[in-house]
Amino acid sequence: MAGASNLSGLALETSGELQSPGSASSNRSLRVAENVRKKGERNPFQFALNYLSQVQEGTVVRGNDALERNLVLVETIALSQGLPPEAVSLLLDLALSLRAGSVTCSRILKFLIPASVVPQEAIVRGMSWLCVGKMPLNAQVLFLRWVLTVFDLIDCKDHLRAVYGFIFSFLTEENLCPFICHLLYLLTMREHVQPFRVRKLLEIQTRMGKQSFLMQLLALYKVFRPELVTLSVPSRLRTGFKNHNSTWKAALSAVQRKNRTQMMADHSLSLGVKGKPVSRKRKLDHLEVPPLSSSFYTNSKKTVFQLQELRSFTELLQNIHNIELPAQMGSLLGCSLALHYLDCVQDESAFLRLNFWLGYSLQEEFLLCPVDGDSDSQTEASRFLATILSSQQFLQESFLSTESFLYKFLSVWDGSLLRSQVLDLLSHVPLMPSHHIRMLLFEPLMQLYFTSSVFFKCSVLECLNSMLLKWLTWHSINALENGLDISLNSNGTVTMTLSGFMDTVIELVRFVGRLAAEGLRLENCHVLLLSHTLAFYETVCDMFVKYGLPLVIMPPADVFYPALLATDSVSVDRLGYIMYRYRKNLTLAKKQGQQREQTFHISRVTYQEFNKHLVAMVSCLWNSKSFLSGTGIEVDERQLIQSKVPDHWSSFDLVHHPAFFKYALEFHQKCWPERKRVDLASIKVGKYWNWYVEFLFSQGFDGLNDFIKVNTGQSYSSSSSSQGDSQPTGQH
Amino acid sequence: MALLTPYSKIPELNTATILLIENEERFQTKLADAIVQQEKDVNVNVRLARKLPLPLENGDSRPRVDLVVFVVSLRSERSLQAVESSLNYLASDYYLGKVCFVVTDARCGTLAQERMLRVRRLAASHHCPVLCAEHQTEEGIAMAAMRLLTILKVSAGLSPMATTALYLSSLTRCAAAPELDDD
Numbered sequence: 001m002a003g004a005s006n007l008s009g010l011a012l013e014t015s016g017e018l019q020s021p022g023s024a025s026s027n028r029s030l031r032v033a034e035n036v037r038k039k040g041e042r043n044p045f046q047f048a049l050n051y052l053s054q055v056q057e058g059t060v061v062r063g064n065d066a067l068e069r070n071l072v073l074v075e076t077i078a079l080s081q082g083l084p085p086e087a088v089s090l091l092l093d094l095a096l097s098l099r100a101g102s103v104t105c106s107r108i109l110k111f112l113i114p115a116s117v118v119p120q121e122a123i124v125r126g127m128s129w130l131c132v133g134k135m136p137l138n139a140q141v142l143f144l145r146w147v148l149t150v151f152d153l154i155d156c157k158d159h160l161r162a163v164y165g166f167i168f169s170f171l172t173e174e175n176l177c178p179f180i181c182h183l184l185y186l187l188t189m190r191e192h193v194q195p196f197r198v199r200k201l202l203e204i205q206t207r208m209g210k211q212s213f214l215m216q217l218l219a220l221y222k223v224f225r226p227e228l229v230t231l232s233v234p235s236r237l238r239t240g241f242k243n244h245n246s247t248w249k250a251a252l253s254a255v256q257r258k259n260r261t262q263m264m265a266d267h268s269l270s271l272g273v274k275g276k277p278v279s280r281k282r283k284l285d286h287l288e289v290p291p292l293s294s295s296f297y298t299n300s301k302k303t304v305f306q307l308q309e310l311r312s313f314t315e316l317l318q319n320i321h322n323i324e325l326p327a328q329m330g331s332l333l334g335c336s337l338a339l340h341y342l343d344c345v346q347d348e349s350a351f352l353r354l355n356f357w358l359g360y361s362l363q364e365e366f367l368l369c370p371v372d373g374d375s376d377s378q379t380e381a382s383r384f385l386a387t388i389l390s391s392q393q394f395l396q397e398s399f400l401s402t403e404s405f406l407y408k409f410l411s412v413w414d415g416s417l418l419r420s421q422v423l424d425l426l427s428h429v430p431l432m433p434s435h436h437i438r439m440l441l442f443e444p445l446m447q448l449y450f451t452s453s454v455f456f457k458c459s460v461l462e463c464l465n466s467m468l469l470k471w472l473t474w475h476s477i478n479a480l481e482n483g484l485d486i487s488l489n490s491n492g493t494v495t496m497t498l499s500g501f502m503d504t505v506i507e508l509v510r511f512v513g514r515l516a517a518e519g520l521r522l523e524n525c526h527v528l529l530l531s532h533t534l535a536f537y538e539t540v541c542d543m544f545v546k547y548g549l550p551l552v553i554m555p556p557a558d559v560f561y562p563a564l565l566a567t568d569s570v571s572v573d574r575l576g577y578i579m580y581r582y583r584k585n586l587t588l589a590k591k592q593g594q595q596r597e598q599t600f601h602i603s604r605v606t607y608q609e610f611n612k613h614l615v616a617m618v619s620c621l622w623n624s625k626s627f628l629s630g631t632g633i634e635v636d637e638r639q640l641i642q643s644k645v646p647d648h649w650s651s652f653d654l655v656h657h658p659a660f661f662k663y664a665l666e667f668h669q670k671c672w673p674e675r676k677r678v679d680l681a682s683i684k685v686g687k688y689w690n691w692y693v694e695f696l697f698s699q700g701f702d703g704l705n706d707f708i709k710v711n712t713g714q715s716y717s718s719s720s721s722s723q724g725d726s727q728p729t730g731q732h
Numbered sequence: 733m734a735l736l737t738p739y740s741k742i743p744e745l746n747t748a749t750i751l752l753i754e755n756e757e758r759f760q761t762k763l764a765d766a767i768v769q770q771e772k773d774v775n776v777n778v779r780l781a782r783k784l785p786l787p788l789e790n791g792d793s794r795p796r797v798d799l800v801v802f803v804v805s806l807r808s809e810r811s812l813q814a815v816e817s818s819l820n821y822l823a824s825d826y827y828l829g830k831v832c833f834v835v836t837d838a839r840c841g842t843l844a845q846e847r848m849l850r851v852r853r854l855a856a857s858h859h860c861p862v863l864c865a866e867h868q869t870e871e872g873i874a875m876a877a878m879r880l881l882t883i884l885k886v887s888a889g890l891s892p893m894a895t896t897a898l899y900l901s902s903l904t905r906c907a908a909a910p911e912l913d914d915d
Contacts, residue, residue, distance in 0.1 A: 368841045378869075412838035412848065414864045416875035443907050447861055450903045451879040518903060522895055 048073045053090050061101045071104070075111045082115025082255040085155075089122030096129035096143060102136050109142045113251050115259060117155040123147055124159050127166060137175055144179035145244035149252070151186055164192050171204055181213040182241045185220055185356075193225040202231065213241055216356075223349040241360075310337050320344065329354040330361065333391045343395050351400075358388070359401030366409055378418075385421035389428070398428045410444040415452050423459055427466040431474065431496060434503040442511050449515055454523045457515075461532040464512050468505070468539055472547040475501060502551055509540055509553045517558030525562045527571070533559055534574040541581040544589055552585055552602055554609040561633060564617055565652060569659040569701065572621075577703025579617060580710055582610055618711055621657065624650035624684075647681075654696060655683050667695050734785045737823040738830055741796040748888035749777040749795045750880065754803035755814035757782060759836055759867045763803070766877035774890055776881070783814050784821035798888035799830050801880060804851055806837045806844040812851065819858065829897030830887045831860045833906075834876060836867040852906050861904040 048070040061067065074091070077083070083091065094100060095108035126143060129135065135143070154160065164187060170180045184192075198221060205214050222229035245252075310316050310323075316337055323341060325332075332338040332354060342350055365381065392398050406426055413422065432440070449460050516533040523529050537559070543549045554560075555578075563575040589602050616632030619625040626649055627635040640648050650656055655664045664680050671688065683692045697705040750767065754760040757780075764778040777795055786794070800822060805811045815833075822831065833855050838848055855862045863879055866872025883904075887897035 367839050367845075412835075412864045414866045414872055414875055415879070416871050417866050417869075447863075447904045447906070450900065451861065451863060451882050452875075453878060453882070522891070522900075 044073060045077050049087055049090060052094055055094060055099050057097075057099050059100055061104055067100065067104075071107070075107075078111045078113050079251050080255070082113045082252075082259065084115055085117055085119045085122075088112060088114050089119050089125070092122045092126055093129075096126050096135065096139075098134060098139075102139055105135070105139050106142055109139070109146050110247055111251075112146060113248060113255050114150055114153050115255060116153075118150045118153045120154050120156050120159050123154060124163060127160075127163055130170070131166060140176060141179065142247075144176060144183065145247065148179060148182055148186075149245040149248050151183075157187065161187055161189065161192075164188075168197060168200075171200065174208070177204070177208070178211070178213045178242070179244065181217045182244070185217050185241070188217075188220055188224070190224045193221045193228060195228055197221075198225075198228045216241060220349070220352065223352050313337065313340070316341060325350055325353070329357045333358075333387050336394065339391055339394050355399055355401040358399055359405060362401065362405040363408075366405070367412070382418055382421050385418060385425060389421065389424050392425075392428050398425075398430050403429055407440040410441070410448075413444070413448065415448045415456060419456075419459065423463040427463045428470065429467060431471055431501060431504060433496070433500060434507040437504060437507055438511075446515070449519070450522070454519075454526045454529055457519045457523065458528050458532045461512065461516065461519075461529070461536055464508065464515075465532070465536040465539055468508055468512075468536070471501075471505065471508075472539070472543060472549060475549055476547040502549070505543075505549065505551060506553065512536055513553075513556045513559065517556050520558065520562050525566065527566075527568055530563060530566060530571050531574075534563060534571060534578065537578050538574070538581070541578045541585060544585040545581070550589065550602070552582065552589065552606050552610075554582070554606060554613065560613055560616075564620060567658045569663075572657070572659045573701045573703045575617070575703075576701070576705075576707035579614065580703065580706040583614075583710055586610060614711060617707075620652045621654050622708065622712060624653040626650070626652040650681075653684075654693065655680050660696065663696055663699060664692070667692050670695075734788055734791070735821060735823045736784065736786060736797060736800070736826070738797065738825045743796050743798075743888070744775075746890075747775040747777065747795070748798050748884050748890055749779060750799045750801060750884050751779045751781060751797045752801050752803060753781050753783060753815070753818060754805075755782055755811050756805055756808065758805070759803055759834075759865075762867070762873055763834075763865075763877060763880075766873045767881060770874065770877050771881055774885070776884070784818035786821075797830075799832065799880070799884045800826055801832055801834055803834045803836065804847075806835060806847045806851070807840060809847075812847055816854065819854075827858050827860065829899075829901035831858065832880070832883055833860055833862045834880070835862055835864050838864045855906040859901060859905045861901065862906045 051066070051070045052074065055067065059067065074083075074087075078087075091108050091112060095105040095112075098105055126147070130140060130143065164184070167180060167183060167187070170176050171184075173180075198218075201214065201218055201221070205211070205218070208214065218229055218231060222231070310319070316323075320341065325347075326338075329350065332342060332350075342354075361384075365384075388399070388402055392402070402425060406422070406429065409422065410426075426441075429441070445460060449457055516529070516536070519529055520526070520533065537555050540553055540555070543551050543553075560575070563571050566572055586602070586607065593601070612632045615630075619628070619631040620633070625631050627633060627640060628649055645651060654660055664683060665678065668675075668678055668680060668683060671683075671691075683689065693708070697708075752760040752764060760780050764780060767778055768776055779794070779797065802815045802818065803811075804815050833851060835848065835851055837844055852862060861883070863876065865876035867876070883897075883900065885891050886895050886900045
């Protein structure tokens with residue numbers, strides 16, 4: 001008991017020095033002491049804590065068995081279960097006061113694993129010990145690293161913010177500077193940004209050079225008070241702060257995971273009880289989106305609404321002018337009201353903080369430590385990415401930090417880890433200049449694509465298709481507003497010229513064309529891959545009509561012919577649809593080009609390519625002239641004879657094409673049920689041909705139907721008037 | 733100096749041989765098991781070695797090696813150095829699409845990132861692909877095995893379509909290390 005009162009006395013002294021409410025903290029430690037006394041007799045852990053709290057200044061450490069025994073006991077408990085808040089503040093005080101020497105100090109700091117929260121008074125008191133200046137340097141650094149590690153677990157931060165100035169003064173210590181910068185970054189609010197602090201920071205910066213931690217802090221200052229910081233800050237800072245949590249990370253996450261499972265068990269038992277059991281904090285390895293909680297000020301002068309208090313959209317609307325952001329920006333991700341707010345306010349500091357949080361978590365979790373094999377962390381990781389994805393979909397905008405993370409991740413990706421989430425996120429990547437896209441996206445994707453299975457190839461094509469779709473949609477919306485330039489983010493600060501945008505799109509379409517062509521070759525024209533390829537070209541062929549982008553790019557021959565000669569009817573039908581849409585786009589482009597010469601120019605080569613494909617397709621399917629000269633796809637006459645296929649010119653027309661063979665047989669049987677010998681050539685004679693075509697189109701081949709209608713001028717029910725080359729040739 | 737050459741022996745029917753070289757011998761056995769289990773259509777021989785050159789004794793009984801895989805763990809400097817020294821014992825014909833690098837622990841902090849850059853530079857100068865693998869999970873190993881098999885089948889001439897190892901490697905080979913830090 002004597003020791004306990006000694007402890008509270010200490011608390012009074014130090015907190016008095018810091019002008020923070022001392023009575024509260026001494027009350028608290030009295031309560032702690034009371035608890036300690038109550039439980040101490042029964043519980044060896046409490047007994048040990050009790051003992052440690054009574055350690056006096058100048059205690060001999062070397063050979064002190066009692067001290068050693070108690071420390072070991074507390075250490076094992078701490079590493080296995082974590083420490084309760086009172087124990088954390090007690091031990092922190094013991095350590096930093098150096099009552100048991102500096103070796104014990106670092107030892108205690110290293111096992112100081114909180115089970116739930118860290119009381120802020122403990123941190124404030126720790127800061128005051130830092131001010132006393134007795135601690136050796138390595139202990140100071142260790143303490144600051146510990147504070148940064150458990151920062152998210154500190155129950156409330158207003159008192160800590162009250163001593164901002166004290167913390168700021170440590171910036172001048174060169175060895176502590178990186179850690180202090182990080183801590184200040186986490187604590188800073190608008191009112192902390194003062195001219196004298198900016199001056200000091202700039203002065204330090206000229207002395208230490210452009211250190212990234214200083215730049216980060218200055219960038220934040222600039223966001224809050226742009227008029228004070230005239231320094232130009234690069235728009236995309238590299239990873240700002242190093243990780244300092246290596247000492248505790250493993251133990252802390254283990255303890256928190258354990259506690260959570262326990263709590264879930266408790267929770268499931270008391271299902272009837274309403275409300276959260278205990279305020280649970282996010283575990284350190286960030287993968288959980290933290291709950292909306294713990295804001296800054298409990299200031300009575302301002303009527304500030306905290307985001308977590310909002311219940312409905314109307315409430316949000318009424319209080320939108322005085323809402324304060326939560327302490328942890330990551331918590332915004334899970335909450336739709338918060339996202340509404342973010343979208344509407346477009347607060348740059350909020351985005352900066354959110355991006356910082358996200359970039360930090362992503363980097364930490366996916367790039368700096370490998371996933372240990374358990375499925376638990378896998379599902380957690382995928383849930384985390386899914387949350388980011390849904391937030392991005394909500395905001396219809398990708399976060400800067402996810403984007404740069406993805407590029408880094410792609411270069412070390414094995415192609416299976418979290419595949420669907422990674423590809424989904426990738427499809428949300430915003431527009432970028434064409435010279436970047438090759439390096440950041442195409443190089444790593446290409447290597448993955450060509451070494452992986454056909455299913456992976458399909459999902460890559462699907463991902464790139466949806467990326468293109470999003471870009472085109474983005475363009476069609478933003479081009480309406482401001483003509484030739486396209487803004488790349490929602491507040492229009494970053495723009496791209498139309499030609500730059502077109503270059504990027506051309507680059508992407510060409511890249512996919514190459515992937516598809518080579519992929520189809522390698523996979524022997526796999527049906528699924530062909531289908532995804534055609535889906536991509538369904539987007540490409542409509543870029544002008546649907547999205548207003550004056551650009552027509554034809555598929556390469558390696559994609560066109562496999563589709564035309566495919567053995568499944570769906571692919572041929574889709575190709576028909578694609579060619580039909582190309583025609584629409586090109587005719588519209590030509591018409592507009594004639595009306596207004598200045599608008600744009602579609603290269604003659606594109607028209608030639610289209611015509612070539614068109615001739616090949618019509619002569620193959622309709623005219624029964626496949627492989628003959630002048631039809632686009634030519635095979636040497638002698639070889640055709642050598643192949644000994646009878647009537648080879650007609651083997652890919654609508655009757656004999658392997659994709660429609662089945663339909664021809666069915667039709668044949670319906671027309672001549674009594675015939676024993678099948679003679680498909682008789683379908684091509686006279687009215688049977690029209691009937692057959694009609695029958696074929698009634699099977700749902702709408703794409704082909706459109707294609708034939710437009711390109712042959714043939715309305716097959718009345719076959720009288722048609723162009724010269726569109727006559728079905730029955731016999732040769 | 734005993735060079736390993738790709739074309740000095742006659743290939744066996746329906747058989748492909750892959751040589752996994754890893755100095756630490758931690759990942760290669762698991763990978764070998766996965767490769768053998770996954771492939772049902774053709775006979776796959778997996779040979780393991782710690783480094784090149786291979787011993788001379790059973791050089792004659794050794795089948796023709798169709799693909800040489802260097803497994804590099806980015807956690808250790810030794811691993812990378814061993815690969816660097818082994819590269820000299822391969823005949824230049826191998827570098828026409830019959831060599832690839834498999835990298836593990838690529839997501840382990842800044843040191844790994846720096847080594848990754850070195851591996852990429854090494855691979856780019858030898859025109860080889862670099863595959864990243866997750867060696868700690870089942871799916872990761874299976875994926876790595878599958879990707880190696882894809883390359884192996886082509887380099888052993890077992891691919892149904894007429895694709896050569898050289899052609900595939902022109903699609904997959906590592907380009908010069910990307911500079912992500914700018915901008």
